[in-house]
Amino acid sequence: MKRLNAATLTSELAQLDLASCLMSKRGQLIFEFDKTGHKAAEIARINSCTKSVLSALLCIAMDQGHLPDLSTPMSAFFPVARGSDLHSITLLHLLTMTSGMNWTEFGGQNSFPRMTKSPHWVNFVLEQPLSDPPGARMVYNSGGSQLLAAILASAAGMSVASFAERYLFGPMGIEEYTWERDPQGIHTGGFGLSLRPIDMLKFGQLYEQKGRWANQQLITQELVTRSTQPAIIAEAPRRGYYGWHWWADAYPDPGEGNEATQSFTYFNAYGFGGQAIYVIPSLEIVVVLTCEPRKKNQIPLQVFRRFIAPKLAEGTMSFE
Template sequence: MTTLPRSTPEAQGVSSSGIAAFLAHCQSAGLELHSVMLLRHGRVIAESWWHPYTPAKPHMLFSLSKSFTATAVGLAVGEGRLSLDDKVISFFPESTPETISENLAAMRVHDLLTMSTGHAVEPMSGLRSETNNWVKSFLAAAVPHAPGTHFLYNSLATYMLSAILHKLTGERLLSYLTPRLFVPLGIESPTWEQCPLGMDVGGWGLSVRTEDIAKFGQLYLSDGLWNGVRLLPEGWVRNATRKHISNGDDPASDWAQGYGFQFWRCQHGAYRGDGAFGQYCVVFPEQNAVLAITSGVKNMQEVLNQVWKHILPAFGARRELHRPTGAGHVFSSAYSFPANDQGLKSLRLESTESQLTLTLDDHTLSGGFGMWLLGETSFRQWHGKPHETSGAAAWSEDRTTLTLRLCSVETPFIAEVLCTFEGESVTFQYSLNASFGPTEFAPLVGARAQVASKATSRESAPPQSE
C-alpha cells in the first residue's frame, strides 16, 4: 500500500498542543472516534486509531461514498462520455413511467449531483422491500418542484449517478474508478455495496482505509493533481466544491453552508464529504490541510465544532483583509443606466441571507454575507480571460446601501462596489485599489426596470428601513 509522507506538526507550522486539545475534548465530550489523520502540505502530521480499529482495516464510509461517486462523474465528463446538462431520462428509456411529468423530463445530471432533483420526499423510503429495480422506482417518484430549485438530501439521486455510469461504461462504478482513481492513489482493495441488479449503490456502501480518505482529500486539495499528474479534469475540483445550491441559513450549522457536487460547504472556508455516524473528509484550502476521521458518533456537528475550536487555530492565526460587515437581506431588482462613458447598460441584484449576485450587463460579481465567497467574473478581464474572485458583501442597517468588496485573488486588484438606493433608483459606484489607469469611476444612476412578474413579495420591492 502506498503511504503518504510523514512529518511533525511543528515542522509544518501546526501546534501539536492544538491537536492534543482536539483529541482530549472529543474524548471528554463522549465523541467516539475510531481514527484521525491530519495532513498539512501533503504530509501526515498526526494520526491515531482507537483499538480495536487499526490503520490496515477498511471502514464503512456511508455517505462519504457520494463524493467518490461525484468524482467518477467528473472523470466521465472529462472523457466526453456525458454532460452535466444531459437529461436523466435519456439514459433509461426502458424504465421511464408511462406519463413523464415536465419536471422529470427536465431533470439533469447536474440536479442529481446537487441534490436538487425536485423531489419533496426522498424516494428511498421502502425501496428495498418494494422493488429490485431502483432506477424505475426513482423515475416513478413524484417530482413536484422544478429541478435545480429545491434542495433535498437524496441518496437515491447519487445511486442514479452510479446507474448512469454503469449504463455508459458497462462496468461497475468500482471497476471504472479503479484504474482512474484507486490505483494512482494507492488505494488497495476497496469494496462497494451493490443493488439487487448488481450496480454499485453510489450514495453509500464504499469501504476504504483512513489513509485512503486522506489521500482522496489531498487529491482535491491539489486541484486534481497527484504527484504532478492530472487525475481529475481541470476545473472539476473548483466546480464540484463550490456552493451550487442553498441548503439552509443557520450560520452555526455545517449542514447549512451550501452544497456542491456531493460535497458540503463548511464554515471557515472549508468543504467536506461526510457519512453517517461521523465519517469525514474535511479539506481546508486556506490552510493547505486535510482531516480524515472515522467514528461512531450521534452528534456529527459537535465533532466539527471541536475541529473549528482546536484544529483550526492550531494552523496559526489567519490574517484577513478588511471585509465589509453586515447582515444579508432578501432582495431582487434590476436597473438600467443611461448612456455613459463606462459602457454599462444594466445592473441586476439578487441578494439572499447568505449571498449577493450582482450582474453588470453579462458580467457576474458575487460575494458572501459574513464570509468571503469564491467566484469568477469576466468583468474587467485580466489578459482577456475570466478571473477567480473572492467577494464579501454587506447591507447597511437601514438597507439603503449595499457594499461589495471583490478580490481578484490571483492579481493585486481589489474592487469596491457601492450601491445606494433611493426610491426607484440606484447610484452605482465602482473603484479599484490600484490600476495603470483610473481607480475611481464616475457614479452611475440607474432607473429601476420594469419587473416581468407580478410578484408582490418583499423580494421584488426596493429595500426599506425598519
C-alpha cells in the same frame, strides 16, 4: 500566536466516541488519533461519503468525454422518463440534489429504506413524482445518486467499481475496499463503499491538490473547483451549501469565535454515523473523522466545528 500541541487535541478527542481522526497538511500526515491503534488501517463503511467518491468518478468520466454536458436531461439515459414529469431533470439536478422529486430520505415517506427494499432501485426512483420544479431547492435524495451510478456504468461501459479501480483507486494505491450493489448489480451511488481511513485521507488530499496525484492529473482542476463550490443552500436543518455531492461551508459563522480568529472556507463529504472528510484549501489541510458503527446513539455531533476548526483558525499548529 497560539500553537496547538498534538497531546491537547488527542486528549479532547479521547473523550468522544470517535474511532479515528487523521489530519494531513500538504499531503503529509501531521496528526493521528486512533482509539484502538488499528482502526486507521481497517476498512469500514463510509456511508454517504460514497456520494463524493461517485462525484469524483463522474468528473473523471466528464474529463474523458464519456458523459455529456450536465445540462443534458437524464432521460437521455432513461427513456422511460421522456414521457413523465421527470423529463426536465438534468444530470446537474441529480448531482446537486435539486431534482424536485417527491422524496423524503428518512422519516415521512422513508423513501431511502423503501428503495433499498424494492426489487429494482432505479425503477423505484424513476417512479417518484415531482413535488418541486427541478432546480428550485435541495432535497437530500440518495435515489438520485443511484441514478448517477447507473448513468456512469452505462456511459463508461464498465461497472462503477471497475472504473474506480482503473482511474481513481489504482493510481492512488487504494487496494482495500468493498462496494455494495443493488439487485441489478449496479454499485451503490449514495452509500455502501468501505475504505480505510488512511485511504479516505488520500481521497481528500487528491482534492486538496486540485485533482493531482503524484505526477498525474486524475481530475482536471476546473472540475475539482466546480464540483466543490456552493451550488445551492443546503436543505434545513443541514447547514451550509451543497455542490456536486459535496457539502460546502465556512468557519466561523458571523459572531462566532473572536476578532483574532482567521476565517476559512471548506468542503466536505459526510456519512451517517460520523464518517467525514474535510478539505480546507486555504490551509492545505485535510481532516478525516470516523466513528464506531455500533455506537450510532452516541455519535459526537459537529466534531470538526467544535474541536478542530477553532484550533485551525487560531494560527500555526505544532504537532511536535
